[in-house]
Amino acid sequence: MAPKKGKLHLQKMVYKGNPLIEGAYSMSNREQRLVALLSSQIEDRQDEALHTYLFTVPQLAEYLGLASDNRRYDKIRSDLYSLMTRVISIQEDDNTELLAHFVSKARLNPDTGKVELQVHEELQPYYLDLKNRYTRYQLGQVMNFRGAYTLRFFEWFKQQEFTKTPGGWWYVSFEISDLRRRLNLEPRKGQPKAKYPRWPNLRERIIEPVVQEIEEQTDWNVNWETVKWGRKVGEVKFHIGPKKTRKSAKAGSSPEPKSAKSKGKSTPKAEPDQPDLFPPDPTEYIPDPIDQKLLDDLYKCPAELQQEFKRRHGDALKKYTKVSFAGDPEDADTKATREVLDGMAAEIMEAIRNE
Numbered sequence: 103m104a105p106k107k108g109k110l111h112l113q114k115m116v117y118k119g120n121p122l123i124e125g126a127y128s129m130s131n132r133e134q135r136l137v138a139l140l141s142s143q144i145e146d147r148q149d150e151a152l153h154t155y156l157f158t159v160p161q162l163a164e165y166l167g168l169a170s171d172n173r174r175y176d177k178i179r180s181d182l183y184s185l186m187t188r189v190i191s192i193q194e195d196d197n198t199e200l201l202a203h204f205v206s207k208a209r210l211n212p213d214t215g216k217v218e219l220q221v222h223e224e225l226q227p228y229y230l231d232l233k234n235r236y237t238r239y240q241l242g243q244v245m246n247f248r249g250a251y252t253l254r255f256f257e258w259f260k261q262q263e264f265t266k267t268p269g270g271w272w273y274v275s276f277e278i279s280d281l282r283r284r285l286n287l288e289p290r291k292g293q294p295k296a297k298y299p300r301w302p303n304l305r306e307r308i309i310e311p312v313v314q315e316i317e318e319q320t321d322w323n324v325n326w327e328t329v330k331w332g333r334k335v336g337e338v339k340f341h342i343g344p345k346k347t348r349k350s351a352k353a354g355s356s357p358e359p360k361s362a363k364s365k366g367k368s369t370p371k372a373e374p375d376q377p378d379l380f381p382p383d384p385t386e387y388i389p390d391p392i393d394q395k396l397l398d399d400l401y402k403c404p405a406e407l408q409q410e411f412k413r414r415h416g417d418a419l420k421k422y423t424k425v426s427f428a429g430d431p432e433d434a435d436t437k438a439t440r441e442v443l444d445g446m447a448a449e450i451m452e453a454i455r456n457e
Contacts, residue, residue, distance in 0.1 A: 105154035105218050106143070110161050112242030114142040115419075119228030120235040123257045127190040127204075128286035132166050132181050134253045135244060137204055139165060140219050142241045144229050152221045152229065154207070159215040165245065175212055182208040182217070192228075200224065233405065237261040243320065251285065251308050252315045259322070259342050264397060271343035278304070278336055301328075301335045309338065321345050396443050396450060403453040407446075414442045 116138050129137075139162075143155045163174040166181070185205055192200040202224035209218040221229060239260050247253050259274055266272035278301070282288055285308070287297040298304040313324045322342050329337035400411055418438035443450075 103153070105156040108139075108143055108155040108157040108161065108219075110139070110157075110165055111142075112240065112245060114145075114241045115238050116141045116241055116244075117144065117229065117232060117236055117238045118257070119232055120237055120261060121192050121194070122190070122225065122228040123237055123261055124284065125190040125192040126283050126286055127188060129185065129188045129204075129250075130181070131248055131250050131253065133185045133188065135166065135247070136162075136181060136185060136219075138241060138244055138253070140205070140221055141229065144221075149230055152223060152226055154218050154220040157217045157219065159217060162217060175210075175215070178217065179210055182210065182219075190225075234408070246319050247315060249311050249315050252312050252319075254285065255312045255340075256316060256320070259316070259324075259340065263342075266343075269343070271341060273339055273341045275337060275339045278338065281338065313340075317345075396447060397439070399450050399454050400443070400446075403450055407449060407453055411442060411446060414445070415439060418442055 118141060140155060144152070159175050159178060160170075162168075162178050163170065166178070168174045168177055182205075186203065186208055188204055189201055190204060192202070194200055203222045204225065206220050206222040207218070210216075237257060237260050239257070244253050244256060247256070258276075262272055262274045276284075282296075282304075286293075287304075289296050298307050309326065313326060316322060316324055321344060323345050325341040327339050327341075328335045329339065331337070400408060415438050418441050421438075
């Protein structure tokens with residue numbers, strides 16, 4: 103089968119099954135963004151098999167932020183060579199551990215500047231026919247990340263975004279042991295010693311840089327706090343919300359993001375005119391919020407109704423993306439969700455009554 107032509111459109115949606123996002127692996131920032139780019143090419147979720155996609159060296163160099171010089175081919179080749187060695191560990195439903203590579207093949211031609219890539223067939227269930235338990239975001243939202251761990255945390259935060267309050271805030275919590283597992287920080291072949299074994303190392307090398315970059319590159323504020331298990335830190339909780347001022351803030355003003363970098367304090371103090379860690383009045387923030395109860399009810403409805411929601415949402419998202427991406431990459435998704443929920447409210451409530 104001839105490879106499909108790869109497209110570099112920042113509006114394209116990346117879809118991943120949640121077991122893929124929750125899996126354990128480690129890779130560089132550029133390798134992760136190559137996986138996101140390849141994932142964004144899979145447009146027909148009803149395909150029976152994954153395709154090979156054809157890119158050009160200038161395309162990949164632009165996306166990866168590489169200089170337009172004679173070394174860009176060698177850099178891309180080096181990234182792909184490394185990516186081909188990466189292995190993900192996924193815990194499947196029957197308590198089986200799946201070990202798989204992300205990419206099954208990479209074919210490069212220095213004369214034509216063409217690069218062929220294909221997702222490994224073992225990961226097909228986490229890309230195709232996704233009925234539930236998946237996460238999506240626009241490719242452009244991760245293009246400017248440079249940290250090795252930032253994209254991982256972004257995907258985990260995005261995975262739980264549907265739980266946000268009417269004020270736009272939600273939280274994500276990790277046990278330290280699970281966080282270390284996901285990031286492949288424990289000893290393994292090629293890494294005889296654990297990376298960042300002590301909490302201060304983990305905080306300074308991973309948590310603080312990730313929070314800083316996400317706040318710089320997205321429209322989120324991120325606060326975090328730790329939970330002690332006896333004398334040690336056993337859990338870290340992140341609170342994510344919009345960069346919005348309260349109504350009392352001056353029009354056009356933009357509050358400074360709260361920093362989680364102060365040593366010795368696991369929870370930063372709120373700045374004036376910013377949302378507290380637990381907003382006392384969610385109605386102060388965003389007008390016409392998504393009806394969270396209705397969204398929760400939707401996930402209790404029969405699968406057919408959930409599929410209809412996803413179909414309508416996809417149509418609405420295409421409409422809003424055309425006009426919203428330049429201003430706010432997340433605005434289109436919010437508008438589409440609100441519109442479809444409002445249109446299906448009667449059907450959802452009827453389904454809940456008939457349970």
